[in-house]
Amino acid sequence: xxxxxxxxxxxxxxxxxxxxxxxxxxxxxxxxxxxxxxxxxxxxxxxxxxxxxxxxxxxxxxxxxxxxxxxxxxxxxxxxxxxxxxxxxxxxxxxxxxxxxx
Numbered sequence: 001x002x003x004x005x006x007x008x009x010x011x012x013x014x015x016x017x018x019x020x021x022x023x024x025x026x027x028x029x030x031x032x033x034x035x036x037x038x039x040x041x042x043x044x045x046x047x048x049x050x051x052x053x054x055x056x057x058x059x060x061x062x063x064x065x066x067x068x069x070x071x072x073x074x075x076x077x078x079x080x081x082x083x084x085x086x087x088x089x090x091x092x093x094x095x096x097x098x099x100x101x102x
Contacts, residue, residue, distance in 0.1 A: 025070055028043065033092050040052055045064070081096075
């Protein structure tokens with residue numbers, strides 16, 4: 001319970017800088033405003049944190065294989081939406097939630 005509350009407070013603070021654009025199966029997908037190239041998104045899963053490039057799925061960081069498989073599946077389903085969100089984030093515009101993995 002304590003860890004969940006701490007994570008919630010951390011996400012509230014982070015959401016001003018790096019909005020959450022989707023969540024599913026414990027994975028939290030975030031995207032920074034005005035971030036560096038190449039276009040990418042961030043994934044948090046418990047103690048694990050990775051970045052994933054949108055165009056080719058290159059991963060920086062470590063994540064359990066099962067979780068990573070879900071991230072790749074979600075990326076394939078939403079690549080065009082992610083590019084649109086990246087463009088909006090670079091302009092500092094409000095980001096739209098992307099449908100989670102079913």
